[in-house]
Amino acid sequence: MTGRFWDGAVDALARAAMWILAIGAIAGATHLVSILAMPRLAPQDAYARVAAVAPTNRVALLPEGWGAQSPSPAGLFPRAAAPFEDPALVRGVCLYDLAKGPVRLIANPEPERLLLLSFHSRRGDVYYSMTDRSATRGHLEALLFSPEQQDDVEANDSDDELPRELRIVSPTPQGMAIISALAETAGAKADARARVAGVVCGLDRDMAKQAAN
Amino acid sequence: MVLVFKSILVALVGVALGLAITFKSVERGVGFEAVHVGPWTGWPKSGAREADPYARAARARSGEIPLGITEGLAFIAGQDSAGAPLNSRCDAVLAGATPPARFWTLTATTPDGRFFDSPANRREFTSSEVVRDATGAFSVDIAAAARPGNWLPVAPNQAFQLVFRLYDTPASASAFTLEAAQMPTIARGRCA
Numbered sequence: 225m226t227g228r229f230w231d232g233a234v235d236a237l238a239r240a241a242m243w244i245l246a247i248g249a250i251a252g253a254t255h256l257v258s259i260l261a262m263p264r265l266a267p268q269d270a271y272a273r274v275a276a277v278a279p280t281n282r283v284a285l286l287p288e289g290w291g292a293q294s295p296s297p298a299g300l301f302p303r304a305a306a307p308f309e310d311p312a313l314v315r316g317v318c319l320y321d322l323a324k325g326p327v328r329l330i331a332n333p334e335p336e337r338l339l340l341l342s343f344h345s346r347r348g349d350v351y352y353s354m355t356d357r358s359a360t361r362g363h364l365e366a367l368l369f370s371p372e373q374q375d376d377v378e379a380n381d382s383d384d385e386l387p388r389e390l391r392i393v394s395p396t397p398q399g400m401a402i403i404s405a406l407a408e409t410a411g412a413k414a415d416a417r418a419r420v421a422g423v424v425c426g427l428d429r430d431m432a433k434q435a436a437n
Numbered sequence: 438m439v440l441v442f443k444s445i446l447v448a449l450v451g452v453a454l455g456l457a458i459t460f461k462s463v464e465r466g467v468g469f470e471a472v473h474v475g476p477w478t479g480w481p482k483s484g485a486r487e488a489d490p491y492a493r494a495a496r497a498r499s500g501e502i503p504l505g506i507t508e509g510l511a512f513i514a515g516q517d518s519a520g521a522p523l524n525s526r527c528d529a530v531l532a533g534a535t536p537p538a539r540f541w542t543l544t545a546t547t548p549d550g551r552f553f554d555s556p557a558n559r560r561e562f563t564s565s566e567v568v569r570d571a572t573g574a575f576s577v578d579i580a581a582a583a584r585p586g587n588w589l590p591v592a593p594n595q596a597f598q599l600v601f602r603l604y605d606t607p608a609s610a611s612a613f614t615l616e617a618a619q620m621p622t623i624a625r626g627r628c629a
Contacts, residue, residue, distance in 0.1 A: 243447055250451025251458065258459040262494035269497040307550030308501045308511070310602055311560040312542045315502070338540055338604055342505035348496055350485060353505020355605045402502055406540055406604060408565035410558075 269348055274400055278319045281327055283403065283425050285417060286315045313340075314416040316403040318425035322394060326369035326377060329401055329425040333359050338406040339419060343368070346396035358390070365389040367428060370397050401425060463495045475617035476520075477512035477601060481609060501550070509538070509604040510612060515548065515596075517623040523598060525581045525591045528626025531599065532576035536619045538606035540564050545579050545591045545599055553592045562589055578626060599623065 263269070278284040288311075309315070320327040333339040333356035341364075342353035358364055367389045369377050374393060381387060403423045405416040424431070470489055472479045482488050485506060488496070496503055504511055516522050523529055535541055544561045546552055552560050562577055567587050569575040578584040581593035591597045601621065608615055 243443065246447045247451045247454065250448055251454035254452045254455025255458045256455075258456060259462070259490050259494045262459070262463065263497040266494075266497035266500075268500050270500050270502045273500050274502075307499055308546070308600065309550075310511075310542055310600075311544060311552060312563050340505075340508040340604065342508055344502070348493065348503075349488070350503055350505040353507040355507060357605065404508070406542075406563070408540070408563055410566070 263347055271344065271346055271348065271398075271400060274317050275319055278317050278400075280319050280321050281324075281426050283316050283318050283421065283423050285420060286317055312407055313404045314407055314413065314420050316420035316423065318401040318403070318423075320368060320394075320399055320401065320425070322368065322370045322373065322397045324427055326367055326373055326428040327425060328389070328428045328431050329366045329368065329423065330431075331356075331359070331364045331403070331423040332362055333364060334419065335362065337419060338408075339423075340402075340404040340406075341366075342402045342404075343392060343394070344400045344402060345394065346398045349395070351395055352392050354390075366401075367391050368394050368399075368401070370394055459494075462491060463498045472612045472615065474512070474615045474620045476514040476516055476518050476623050477620055478514070479510055479512040479612060481506065481510055481612035499550070504602075506609045507605075509602055509606055510609045512601045512603075512620070513598055514601070514623055515598045517625050519625065521625060522596060523579075523623070524594070524596050525579075526594055527628040528578055528580040528584070529599070530576055530578055530624045530626045531621050532574070532624070533621040534619050535564070535621060536603060536606060536608040536615060538564075538603035538608065540604045542602045542604075543567075543577060543589065543599065544602075545589050545597050548596055548598055553590065553595075553597070559588075559590060562587060580626065581629070593629070 274286070277286070318327070318329060329341075331339060331341070337356065339356040340353070341355070342350050343366075345351055354364075356364070365388060367377065367387075369391070371393055377391070403420050405419040407413045407416040470480060470482045470492065472481060480488075480492055482492070514523070517529055531543065541564045542561050543563075544552075567575045567577065575587060577587040577589050579589045579591055579597075579599065581591055583590075603609075
């Protein structure tokens with residue numbers, strides 16, 4: 225009698241354990257898949273937020289507290305479009321699209337004034353970053369292109385001259401270059417804005433035309 | 438019939454549980470590659486292509502623009518050096534060493550990265566504007582009410598966190614060997 229009772233209990237326990245294991249396996253698989261899929265599925269990643277306010281292939285300043293959408297609870301600034309921004313940093317963006325050709329970015333940073341440049345792929349990875357220290361004689365120039373455009377870019381190279389620009393292959397056809405200048409004091413904001421706005425970016429062929437004129 | 442019903446139930450519970458874990462881990466910003474230095478946590482690889490899937494998922498969800506490794510390094514503290522959660526019921530006093538960097542900035546935000554409305558119109562201190570004593574040492578008082586010296590305002594009676602950013606710093610490359618003594622400490626000041 226008791227033996228049969230225990231048999232039943234063990235049986236029920238084994239069955240329950242099986243169901244719990246099944247739940248755990250499904251939960252684990254769902255968790256893994258959703259974490260891996262998140263960068264593709266999150267509709268409001270940094271690129272999407274910037275793309276909502278910035279033009280393509282041109283430098284634009286990101287306004288302070290830009291794109292604030294939800295009303296702010298009392299005592300708080302509006303929910304920043306991009307959280308964890310440094311209020312001491314003035315930021316600009318060159319949202320680029322390489323579909324029409326390589327994109328050139330030119331900066332002439334002032335000595336000893338902090339200027340940061342980072343290149344973000346459409347997926348949100350920073351694939352290259354630098355500071356004003358990379359400038360040679362106050363001049364910094366970068367040419368962005370896709371892996372497919374690499375041969376065309378190199379075909380125009382002369383044999384006895386090194387390219388004057390830094391060449392960067394963008395892993396995605398679209399992306400963004402983020403330009404940041406530090407306002408060392410609260411009074412230096414306007415100056416920092418001017419330094420960011422002084423950076424030029426555009427389609428390489430347009431900029432070559434402008435330089436020729 | 439009962440078996441089919443049970444199977445569907447198990448599948449639903451499993452999927453819900455999996456999504457809940459994902460949601461939680463992304464909201465909390467966990468990652469395998471966090472650096473813990475004293476009260477500070479940094480993610481030196483958060484923007485990089487080799488960032489772990491959790492860091493990438495959290496980044497996509499929050500919409501923040503990560504710093505490139507050459508640009509700088511950000512550290513966040515939600516608790517003081519003694520391990521007590523930061524809340525503006527009590528002042529927090531930041532002092533001590535800072536790792537070598539061209540500039541640093543200190544900001545107080547809500548736990549989800551928003552700024553406090555500041556009556557003094559101050560939301561940050563930079564290494565250029567912080568007032569130092571004759572020996573070059575400094576301290577910043579993070580408090581809801583005005584304090585003499587370096588005062589970084591926060592809203593009263595609220596949880597907050599401190600964000601300490603280093604720009605153009607060799608610490609980017611060696612973040613994993615930073616020691617607590619090289620970073621500022623956060624002490625609890627007077628309480629309301």
